[in-house]
Amino acid sequence: MKILLLGGSSFLGRAYASQALTRGHQVTTFNRGRTAADLPGVEAVHGDRDAAEDLARLVEGRRWDAVVDTSAQQPAQAAATARLLRDRADHYTLISSVHAFADWPARAVDETSPLHPCPADTPPGQEFSAALKAGCERAVLEYFGADRALILNSGLLIGPYERGGRLPWWLERMARGGRVLAPGEPGRPMQLIDVRDFATFGLDLLTAGTTGRFLTTAPPGRITYGEFLAGCAEAAGGADVELVWAADKRLLAEGPDSVQPWSELPLWTPDVPESAGTWQVDTGRAEQAGLRCRPFAETARDTWEWLRRRGPAEDTEPDGRKRGRIVHGIEPAKERRLLDALA
Numbered sequence: 001m002k003i004l005l006l007g008g009s010s011f012l013g014r015a016y017a018s019q020a021l022t023r024g025h026q027v028t029t030f031n032r033g034r035t036a037a038d039l040p041g042v043e044a045v046h047g048d049r050d051a052a053e054d055l056a057r058l059v060e061g062r063r064w065d066a067v068v069d070t071s072a073q074q075p076a077q078a079a080a081t082a083r084l085l086r087d088r089a090d091h092y093t094l095i096s097s098v099h100a101f102a103d104w105p106a107r108a109v110d111e112t113s114p115l116h117p118c119p120a121d122t123p124p125g126q127e128f129s130a131a132l133k134a135g136c137e138r139a140v141l142e143y144f145g146a147d148r149a150l151i152l153n154s155g156l157l158i159g160p161y162e163r164g165g166r167l168p169w170w171l172e173r174m175a176r177g178g179r180v181l182a183p184g185e186p187g188r189p190m191q192l193i194d195v196r197d198f199a200t201f202g203l204d205l206l207t208a209g210t211t212g213r214f215l216t217t218a219p220p221g222r223i224t225y226g227e228f229l230a231g232c233a234e235a236a237g238g239a240d241v242e243l244v245w246a247a248d249k250r251l252l253a254e255g256p257d258s259v260q261p262w263s264e265l266p267l268w269t270p271d272v273p274e275s276a277g278t279w280q281v282d283t284g285r286a287e288q289a290g291l292r293c294r295p296f297a298e299t300a301r302d303t304w305e306w307l308r309r310r311g312p313a314e315d316t317e318p319d320g321r322k323r324g325r326i327v328h329g330i331e332p333a334k335e336r337r338l339l340d341a342l343a
Helices: 012-022 052-059 075-085 131-144 166-176 195-207 225-235 248-252 284-288 296-310 332-342
Strands: 002-006 026-031 043-046 066-069 091-097 149-154 156-158 179-183 192-194 212-216 242-246
Touching (some): 002 012, 012 195, 052 075, 066 075, 066 195, 075 091, 075 131, 091 131, 091 195, 149 195, 156 166, 156 195, 166 225, 179 225, 179 332, 192 195, 195 212, 225 242
Parallel strands (some): 002 066, 026 043, 066 091, 149 212, 156 192, 179 242
């Protein structure tokens, strides 16, 4: 097949490109050429999807069997590309998110859950919000229709080449060893999907011409937070790691040592009503369609091997914290204060 990847060089896009090439597909990538290098073997077209002249250059003289959109952040972006491609491709896969659902993360969600009320014609340049993904979905459906569109609502993606800094931070923290602050309850369930498993499932559906919506993450209860941290320690060789568990209430207590859920201790979701449904995404439909997820130990090992090959990233602090819109990882001195208080 001829496949157009909108994105295609970083993390999920890279995983799609790699597997599509391995399967013998012809792959065109369209991105700005700034985040990461395109994989050898793709036809790389560089441009900004917000620029009409760049989109016109992309489609000139080209047609594809399918489009995979991994980079739509604004409804106006999704609308512009879907409108331009509706007569130049037969099938459109949009990578959306569980953020598109109005009830998430407070409640469990499935394919029938209501979306945020964000319209397809939302003006461009909106500040980031979860609702924008719902608008992107409506924009694609407006131009491709339900009979030619596939929407994958992604859960938490992890694996090699991760840019979010969540799993990498935990691996690097475990490699430093010692007493490690572990938040919440070790038996709390999680849902984490390897980016390669996501891409495999997405390409399987694409090549079969499947349409509709699939919530795409690991099945509920597949791994607990305790197993996640233990797996990180084992993969990173942290033989001298001692996990020191701290209750949600202790970490959320007001004061300078209050800990920010999700970011300071990545992927920690306290047992509070507003996050009760975080790890309750119904994957039954995706499993019936063939979704398979590898063991976390394999993902942790491969991610750690990639981190060692990559070396320190430009957007991380010396202690491994990820810089950006959200800083992932707790400041070492703050972690020590909390550990001393728990001793």
